[in-house]
Amino acid sequence: MNARSQSSQAPSLNPAQLEAVHHLAGPCLVLAGAGSGKTRVIVHKIARLLQHGLAPKQIAAITFTNKAAAEMRERAKALVGPRAAKDLVVSTFHSLGVRMLRADGERVGLKPNFSILDSDDVLGVMRDCGGNTDNALARRWQWAISLWKNQGLDADAAEAAAANDDERVAARVMRLYQERLLAYQAVDFDDLLGLPLALMRRDDEARAKWQALFGHVLVDEYQDTNAVQYELLKMLVGSQGATPGRTPFTAVGDDDQSIYGWRGATIDNLKRLPQEFPSLKVIPLEQNYRSTGHILHAANAVIAKNPKLFEKKLWSELGEGEPVKVIECDGEEHEAERVVARIQALRGGQLGVHSVDGAVQPVRFADIAVLYRANHQAKVFEQKLRAAQIPYKVSGGTSYFDRAEIKDLCAWLRLIVNNDDDPAFLRAVTTPKRGIGHQTLASLGEFATPRKESLFEALFAPTLGAALKGKAIDALHEFGRFVNDFEYRARHSTGSEDAKVLLLGWLKDIGYEQHLFDSEDSEKLATARWSNVLDFVDWIAKRCGGEITQEGGTFESERQSVFDVAQTISIIISIAERGEDTDVVTLSTLHAAKGLEWPHVVLVGVNEGLLPFKGSEEEMTAARLEEERRLMYVGITRAQRTLAVSWLRRRKRGREMVAGLPSRFVAEMKLDEVAVKEDPRERLKRIRAELAARVQASETAQAAQAASRTAAAG
DNA sequence: CATACATGAATTTTT
């Protein structure tokens, strides 16, 4: 098992879980503490709803990430079987939004083939709207505008709410930006939430249609919803129609794990739920199946310092376990060395997985995680781990679709899907370089803008000759013809074989491999990039269907054209899932670690200023401190069996060294109150007994699960 | 139009 392994849990649901699963009639809020088996509850509730006669497609389970959606579907499949699981609507808010807009977007001015801009594209458009501004400013606008959109504000509302000149400028940019997106027939990620909401508000027919679709809506990680997502949920369950609260729903979340306030998530959505749905059933899940006692004491003690929305205290039956260890370090290097030493000690020590007969399997690398506040902290650990020959992976690193080479290719695909997508046009036309530079493109832009045409449309205007030199026009025309030709072929190549031929031929035509080797100074890096490209081609080809070999034999799946696949590409899940079974230590930010668990966790850099993070300028408000505390809580509750917390006596600030203090959260863990003074030999005996009991429990659970599966199948 | 050097700023991240 790797980090994703589920904690062992008794085969039957506990009373609170049962209550949550059985409450089908009205709105339900499940306050799922860390490690309390919330996915299990969701999946069992889905099964229960199916038993009660809902069709799979009437059940919507909404998650935040594609990865979470995929996992949810897998878990559902294991419980209800592949047939039912296939038709369940398990999707992110954003993909549901895409689905609604592709179907009914015309009512908010979108053709069905609109493009979805990623944040780089958005940045480009922002810079354009502000008249060639610098990147940093454009990024601030992007940030502010995204937050406004997440709060459900339009440009007018944003301008009215603007507190200073900077914000007023941003609000003006926002108006321009929205106009331009519409002209491009493009939307950003925030629009995937806001436009479906606008659609349903504006159009009774569409609203009725989508409200009739679902018989129950489940929302995972509810504490991470923003204002727009909440409105969207309310709209979907029909609370604003003539028959309020018609569709029952289940929100599952944990206010103590809300760590995304900085990107628009609002805990108000939790506060408002009981007020706006008076019949709301609130069910706390407090039994933790993940961590041992010392770890939970620390977690409870820390979070107790935060004001509470709902009463909730975790407990577990897994025994006291190991005390939490605090490691004091000289500096970053020393910390990394001590962590390496700890990893080696864990692997060599008595803390491996004990089976009932007392044999010890060593701790695997994949059982260990090093968690930190900010990405840059990973660096020293990478160095020291490499030096010690310990394999590791850095999670939360750049995702597959963030890679430059993949973005390049996606730009081309987007351009053939939607010729009016100017950001895609700009990226494709300059990748690889084909003698068309900013000069030419600037002139083309100046020509196109007053005519209210997209760049691609303007390419073929007969009067373009007045604005550009012959040579430039020739190059542009050639590009245009090439794109049209590629589009034609993409529409007509279906099935994986044709797709592969088309895509490889296209890469050759644009000279992409050569481009990679020319632009990358290390040949090794270029090779790696090229192999990413080939993976990408395979991935698209596979999605085009045709003959597919899977467990259960070879069969014919529905054929799609490359064009069809390209249409959905910017929203589709990354294939970063490869290499999941390798035995490596995980390095991760605290944010990226949410939802995961490891037997052994080290929280590093737990320093005042770093873990309650303190920027140079903004002051530490109570709300900010509380979110930092929840982050600490999330970190602590990732650990199943051992937890160590390290802090630095000296740390770098800018280029100088300053004295470091342990984070206030270290004291808040109240380790001294629960630490046990125990004879080491006694301790070992106790630990073994606890572990044996645990192993037995998990084996019983597995046996029962297998039995119930057999029963379900028969 | 692309590459080489200097100068300046530094959370967290998904869609």
Added chain:
DNA sequence: TTCATGTATG
């Protein structure tokens, strides 16, 4: 110290 952006040069 590193990374990214802006300017100067070939």
